[in-house]
Amino acid sequence: MTQMAIAESSSMEAAAGPHDRARALGAFKLGDAVFYWTTRICALSVLAILGGIILSLIVGAWPAMQEYGFAFLWTQRWAPSADPPVLGALGPIYGTLLTSVIAMMIAIPVGIGIAIFLTEFCPQWLRRPIGMAIELLAGIPSIIYGMWGFFVLGPFLANTLQPALIAAFDGVPVLGAIFAGPPSYLSLFNAALILSIMVLPFITAISRDVFQTVPPVLKEAAYGVGCTTWEVVRNVVLPYTRVGVIGGIMLALGRALGETMAVTFIIGNSFRISSSIFAPGTTISAAIASEFAESDGLHQSSLILLGLLLFILTFFVLAAARLMLLHLEKKAGK
Amino acid sequence: MNPLYASRRRTDRIVKALCFVAAAFGVVWLGLILFTLFYNGFAGLTLQVFTQNTPPPGSSEGGLLNAIVGSLIMTAIGVGIGAPLGLFAGTYLAEYGKYDRLAPVVRFINDILLSAPSIIIGLFIYGAVVIPMGGFSALAGALALAVIVIPVVVRTTEDMLGLVPNPLREAASALGLPRSLVIRRVAYRAARTGLITGVLLATARVTGETAPLLFTVLSNQFFSLDLTRAMANLPVTINNFVQSPYAYWKELAWTGALVITLAVLALNIGARILGAERTAK
Numbered sequence: 001m002t003q004m005a006i007a008e009s010s011s012m013e014a015a016a017g018p019h020d021r022a023r024a025l026g027a028f029k030l031g032d033a034v035f036y037w038t039t040r041i042c043a044l045s046v047l048a049i050l051g052g053i054i055l056s057l058i059v060g061a062w063p064a065m066q067e068y069g070f071a072f073l074w075t076q077r078w079a080p081s082a083d084p085p086v087l088g089a090l091g092p093i094y095g096t097l098l099t100s101v102i103a104m105m106i107a108i109p110v111g112i113g114i115a116i117f118l119t120e121f122c123p124q125w126l127r128r129p130i131g132m133a134i135e136l137l138a139g140i141p142s143i144i145y146g147m148w149g150f151f152v153l154g155p156f157l158a159n160t161l162q163p164a165l166i167a168a169f170d171g172v173p174v175l176g177a178i179f180a181g182p183p184s185y186l187s188l189f190n191a192a193l194i195l196s197i198m199v200l201p202f203i204t205a206i207s208r209d210v211f212q213t214v215p216p217v218l219k220e221a222a223y224g225v226g227c228t229t230w231e232v233v234r235n236v237v238l239p240y241t242r243v244g245v246i247g248g249i250m251l252a253l254g255r256a257l258g259e260t261m262a263v264t265f266i267i268g269n270s271f272r273i274s275s276s277i278f279a280p281g282t283t284i285s286a287a288i289a290s291e292f293a294e295s296d297g298l299h300q301s302s303l304i305l306l307g308l309l310l311f312i313l314t315f316f317v318l319a320a321a322r323l324m325l326l327h328l329e330k331k332a333g334k
Numbered sequence: 335m336n337p338l339y340a341s342r343r344r345t346d347r348i349v350k351a352l353c354f355v356a357a358a359f360g361v362v363w364l365g366l367i368l369f370t371l372f373y374n375g376f377a378g379l380t381l382q383v384f385t386q387n388t389p390p391p392g393s394s395e396g397g398l399l400n401a402i403v404g405s406l407i408m409t410a411i412g413v414g415i416g417a418p419l420g421l422f423a424g425t426y427l428a429e430y431g432k433y434d435r436l437a438p439v440v441r442f443i444n445d446i447l448l449s450a451p452s453i454i455i456g457l458f459i460y461g462a463v464v465i466p467m468g469g470f471s472a473l474a475g476a477l478a479l480a481v482i483v484i485p486v487v488v489r490t491t492e493d494m495l496g497l498v499p500n501p502l503r504e505a506a507s508a509l510g511l512p513r514s515l516v517i518r519r520v521a522y523r524a525a526r527t528g529l530i531t532g533v534l535l536a537t538a539r540v541t542g543e544t545a546p547l548l549f550t551v552l553s554n555q556f557f558s559l560d561l562t563r564a565m566a567n568l569p570v571t572i573n574n575f576v577q578s579p580y581a582y583w584k585e586l587a588w589t590g591a592l593v594i595t596l597a598v599l600a601l602n603i604g605a606r607i608l609g610a611e612r613t614a615k
Contacts, residue, residue, distance in 0.1 A: 028512040035514035036430060042422035043437070046444050046488065049481060053454065056461035113356030121350055122357070132606070133361045139602040140367060141542020143569055144591050147576055148367050151374075197363050204360070228346035251449060258451020260545040261573070285453045285545070292457075293549045307457045311450070318446045 057311060060304035067298060072305065078271035080291075080299040087302040089309060091271035095281040096310070099188055099263065100256040102277070103195035107256075108249055110196075111203030116233055118204075119211040131208070138201035146265030149194040154185035154266050157193070162278055180276035186268030188281040194262045199252035206248030210241040210328065244328040250321030254314045260285040284310040368595075375592030378585045383593075387557050388571060394582040398590050400557040400566040405541070405594075407559070408472055408551065408567060412479025412540055417533050420484040424491025429517050441492070448485040455481050456546035464550055472558075472565035475551030479540040486539055490532025494525040531605045538601035542594050544569035568594055 064072065068087065075088020114134060118127055162183035169175040184190075214237050222232045238245070268280020269290050284306045292303050382397045389396025423440070431437030459478040464470060498521050506516040522529065553570040554563070568590050575587035 028515075032512045032514045035517070039422040039426035039430065042419050043426035043431070043440050045419060046423055046440050046447065046484065049447060049484065050443050052462060053450075053458045056458050057454070060457070060461045110356045110359055113353045114360050116349075117353035117357045121353055130357055130361060133364050135606075136599060136602060137360065137364045139538060139598050140364075140595060141544070141569070141598060143542060143544040143572060144367065144371070144595055147572070147587070147591055148370055150576070152366070152370050200360055200363075228342055230346040230349040231342070233349075254449050258453065260451065260453040265576075285451060288453055288457070289545055289548055292460075293552065304457055304461070307454055311454050314449075314451055314454075315446060318449050319442075322442060322445050 053311065057304055057308040061301055061308045063298060064301035064305040068302070072302070073309075076271070076273060080295065080302075085298050085302075087299065089284075089302075089306055091273055092282050092284040092287045092306055093309070094273050095188060095191075095267065096257055096283040096285070096313075098277070098281070099192040099195055099267070099283055100253060102189065102192035103199060103256045104249065104253055106193065106196035107200045107203055107252060111200050111252070112207050112245065114200075114204045115207035115211055116237075118208050120229055120233060120237075134201050134204050137197070138205070141261075142198065142259060143261040143265075145194050145198055145262035149190060149262060150185070150265040153194065154190050157190055158183040158185050162187075162189070166278070177275045178277055181278065184268070184278055184280060186266055186280045187278045188267060189277040191263045191267040191281075191283070191286075192277075194266060195256045195259055198259060198262060199256050202252040202255060203248050206251065206325075207241075207245050210244030210248070211237055213244070213328075214240050241328075243324050247321045247324035247328065250317055250324065254318040254321060257317065258285055258310060258314050260289050264289045371588070371592045371595055374585075375588035375590075378589035379592065383586070383589055388555055388566060388575075388586070389582065390555070391578075391583075392580055396582075396586070398568065398571065398586060398593070400554065401568045401571040401590065402593070403557070403559075404472065404551075404554070404565040405568040407561075408476045408479060408547075408565065409537065409540055411473075411476035411561075413483055413533065413537050415476070416480035416483025417487050417536065419480075420487025420532075420536070421491050421529065423484070424488040425495065425517060427488065428492045428495035429513075429521065444485050444488045447481075448489060451545075452482060452543055453545040453548075456548060456550055459546065459550045467562070470550065470552040470564045472551050472561045472563065475547045475565070475567065476561075478546040478550050479543060482540050482543060482546065483536040486536035487532050490535065491529060494528030494532065495521055497528065498524045527608050527611065531609045534601050534605035534608070538598050538605065541598050541601065542569060544573055548573070 064087070068075070072087070072089050073093070074090055075086070076090040077086045077088055078091060079086045114130075118131055122130065163181075165179045166181040166183065169179040218236050218240065219232055222236045227235065263283050264286040267282055267286050269282050269286060270280040271282055271287075272279075274281070288303050288307055292300065295303055383399075384397060384402065385399055386395070386397035387400045388398060423444075427437050427441055431440075455478055459474050459481070463474040463477055467474065502520050502524055503516050506520045507513075511519070547567055547570050551567060551570070552564040553574060554566040556566070558565050572587045572590045572594070575583040575590070578584065
């Protein structure tokens with residue numbers, strides 16, 4: 001602020017003479033340099049945050065890394081109170097990957113379907129309200145999803161959809177084991193469904209944005225040779241925007257992998273791996289959220305190591321997503 | 335009618351119907367969640383919620399005053415630290431970054447931090463602030479929120495400054511204004527509503543954040559303004575109350591959830607209206 005005041009007062013005096021003009025220019029130069037370096041240091045602090053995150057995770061996880069080594073990745077047992085504690089990450093890793101994959105299997109078709117509806121079929125006056133509703137869905141805090149899943153969705157699924165699926169696939173070789181009972185309020189499947197609702201807005205928003213980058217001439221040409229709307233979408237819009245849509249999907253996957261509160265409420269927090277998706281399980285983030293505050297020593301270090309694994313996983317997924325979207329921006333001629 | 339044409343039309347109709355169902359599916363969730371929140375939380379939304387502290391176990395007298403005040407304080411500090419830092423960093427990327435090879439790297443890393451799991455940020459602050467300070471504190475929570483605010487503000491600032499037409503800057507430079515004043519007096523002013531939108535969106539984003547607060551501030555049953563100690567806050571209070579066996583605590587949790595959701599939606603809608611005004615001009 002003082003910098004600005006100096007610059008201002010001296011700029012008014014600048015007309016007075018050569019000496020004052022030199023002083024004013026000096027003040028300008030100083031102000032410029034100060035501003036430049038302030039912004040530059042702030043920009044570099046973004047890199048410092050990333051460095052800080054990686055460093056603090058590695059430091060915190062070091063004791064667990066030394067104790068368990070790579071066996072941590074494929075040990076299923078999680079017994080923090082055993083002596084010595086036996087801790088393995090297989091359960092949370094399995095839960096994280098499984099819930100994310102199921103969530104994406106639901107969210108990808110639905111999310112892209114909504115985007116197609118919004119850009120191709122929807123009457124003009126409905127576009128804004130529906131688009132806004134989907135975007136607001138993204139704004140609802142994740143703990144609300146968790147509560148809602150725990151009190152509303154969980155009981156609903158356990159009483160209706162789950163028994164139906166269990167009965168339908170009873171006795172079928174592989175599917176029978178995947179959809180095995182008993183139905184439960186707390187299960188991997190419930191968590192995956194909540195996750196799919198949470199990542200839906202990300203897929204829809206990005207798909208809609210990239211669908212709008214398709215040049216109208218291309219679509220008009222396809223309509224001109226007699227294509228139906230669906231044929232235009234399938235043969236023109238989707239191939240043209242493929243990279244961007246996949247980028248959006250990866251971004252949503254990155255979110256799904258790291259989502260914490262919504263999952264913690266309804267996944268049941270069990271480290272045992274079961275073949276049924278209706279059994280309780282855990283994810284990396286849920287394990288950290290529910291155990292970290294009461295942990296110490298090797299147990300805490302193992303939880304931080306889990307966090308490090310999650311960070312590495314999401315980092316690569318998100319980096320791939322960004323590279324794809326960047327590629328699309330370049331293609332769009334930015 | 336030509337059978338091939340009929341089957342093509344049929345496919346088209348089916349896909350249209352499926353897309354419509356998908357859109358309905360998305361909107362229905364929003365409706366259901368809001369309905370549940372109002373159904374369970376509205377009855378408890380009395381003046382008492384805003385004037386009394388959280389009740390002890392088993393009691394049915396009390397509100398959420400300490401939690402609301404704590405959340406407001408931590409959000410204010412978090413945004414207060416994160417927003418200026420993000421604003422300057424975004425300014426650098428938009429105004430100076432064109433010929434700096436570091437700028438694309440910063441942009442890329444920032445985009446990744448934007449979507450990084452918030453629980454990881456909690457772990458980071460635990461290692462970087464909570465352990466050195468020797469205990470859970472409101473300051474640590476506020477710093478965790480700041481780390482979440484920064485990437486959001488960097489991104490919107492850069493985008494908004496990018497929309498300011500270059501002739502404005504050139505005209506100011508031609509008058510002899512130094513670069514820093516061109517940015518502060520011309521570019522910031524032209525992009526002002528956009529910059530405010532970014533800060534509002536960032537505030538909305540951290541308002542309901544729970545995961546990074548779980549083990550940085552913990553929570554507190556009592557009213558406290560001490561930044562170096564654990565402080566009550568709305569998200570963690572909701573988290574603890576919802577899983578409790580006491581009916582009144584659960585009721586308060588739903589009310590708190592309603593309050594927090596309404597706050598977040600209001601911030602989001604406010605930001606959108608501001609943004610819409612800008613494009614309409």
